[in-house]
Amino acid sequence: MGSSTIGILGTGSYAPEKILTNADLSAIVDTSDEWIFTRTGIRERHIAGDNETTSLMAAAAGRAALVDAGLTPADIDLIIVATMTPDHPMPATACFVQNHLGVSSHAACFDLNAACSGFLYALDTAWAMLGSGRYRHALVIGAEKMSTVLDWTDRTTCVLFGDGAGAVVLGPSRGTAEILGAKLYAEGTHARLLWIPNGGSNAPVPAPGTHFPPRTLTMKGREIFKIAVREMEDAAREILEQHQMSAANIACVIPHQANLRIIDVIAQSLELPLERFFVNLERYGNTSAASIPLALDEARRSGRIKPGDTTLFVAFGAGLTYGSALVRW
Ligand SMILES: CC(C)(COP(=O)(O)OP(=O)(O)OC[C@H]1O[C@@H](n2cnc3c(N)ncnc32)[C@H](O)[C@@H]1OP(=O)(O)O)[C@@H](O)C(=O)NCCC(=O)NCCS
CATH class of the missing domain: 3.40.47.10 (Thiolase/Chalcone synthase)
Structure with missing residues (x-):
């Protein structure tokens, strides 16, 4: 720590x-x-x-x-x-x-x-x-x-x-707003479930006169969905345990904004009402690394976070990476 x-x-x-x-x-x-x-x-x-x-x-x-x-x-x-x-x-x-x-x-x-x-x-x-x-x-x-x-x-x-x-x-x-803890993880065995195959040093060098294949993202959505749910649940539970807290102590969860159904499953498994989660993905979609700080800024500016509140950040992404953090405001 x-x-x-x-x-x-x-x-x-x-x-x-x-x-x-x-x-x-x-x-x-x-x-x-x-x-x-x-x-x-x-x-x-x-x-x-x-x-x-x-x-x-x-x-x-x-x-x-x-x-x-x-x-x-x-x-x-x-x-x-x-x-x-x-x-x-x-x-x-x-x-x-x-x-x-x-x-x-x-x-x-x-x-x-x-x-x-x-x-x-x-x-x-x-x-x-x-x-x-x-x-x-x-x-x-x-x-x-x-x-x-x-x-x-x-x-x-x-x-x-x-x-x-x-x-x-x-x-x-x-x-105020002290970082209480953070924990990061990765499961590299799933690295190719969500990735950009081309554009890096492992992409084949194109023959003279031809172009590099496009540098675009590909994904196995269904597999990602299942793993994301498990990883985010684990990351949330572990950090709460580490800090001797229960989900009930969390005033606001700011999850990675990928899919409302994923957030819904996590809310159910943590036995928290969905209202406890700050969600703005309907207006932004998944903005990847920007999603949590963008949501955090909106949550603060809209008065959703009060002094003394503990917030839980929880994310997953390509890698597959995942993690969590706790902040007391
Ligand atoms: C991508 C995701 C929304 C797809 O939802 P899903 O319920 O798993 O849907 P499926 O992939 O099984 O596709 C169902 C059908 O919808 C179709 N479909 C896929 N995208 C579509 C779209 N944009 N519009 C209309 N139909 C679509 C599929 O072709 C499929 O048709 P079929 O049954 O005729 O084959 C969902 O799997 C998901 O959110 N996964 C996690 C992805 C993620 O969060 N990635 C970012 C990680 S940081």
Whole structure:
């Protein structure tokens, strides 16, 4: 466990202006609002413009989180961007974010890829780094331009995801919003259930004059559904046990926003009413690493989180990675 004196000092989020509804999607692939909504709970998602990069969205969310924390870019000495859709294979998107925000060259900046669990991985990493005493204030951002890795002819995947960013500022706790714990996991045996086969160093080099195959995501949805439920349940139960809490102690669960049916099954198994879960996926779809910080920011700004509340974050994603974290506000 890391230091118990690190807290969330501010939150921020950003979603692109353009909205793609289920009806809009039914003009692109053979689908319907009825199918998408009943299977997933999603009504619409935000889609970034051509020039709206992951780093620009990340910076917008980061800027909002800094304002919320009452800090300036000069206070930041660590930026971690959780993303599976970086601006470029290299350098890290976090370095572009540093530039957009004007954060000093004394800051450490790097990306972290744990797909949809990325924010929790980045949170735990930053918590440990700050807990070491060698860094003081971190910007922890989840940002994704999922629209660039979707096959827009594949109705089984393109209806599920959206673009956006969410951020938190971590620093010495001001007596509130303390991180109580975090636990990360991965089951690499399932790495190929949800992946982007091409675009990395393991993709075959194309013959001269031909192109690389498209860098798009493929998924075995049914298998993922079952494993996701088990993993999120396990991650939630273990962290509660570790902290001698029961689900009843949790005022608000902020789950990864992939599918309302998955959240519903977890609510039942934890014996919590669905109202205890903050859900905004009907307006965003699955924004991968951005989903928890985006939901957290909305939950805070809408008054859903009160001083003294304990919140549980729980996520799963490609890898298959999963994890959980507890914060007392
Ligand atoms: C993807 C998911 C919504 C599919 O729901 P499902 O109930 O498992 O549906 P299936 O894949 O069994 O497909 C059922 C039928 O709907 C069809 N279908 C799939 N996508 C469709 C769409 N967008 N519109 C209309 N029909 C669709 C299928 O072709 C299939 O038709 P068939 O019975 O004629 O073969 C669901 O499996 C899921 O959410 N899995 C988890 C995925 C996830 O969260 N991934 C992100 C991880 S971070």
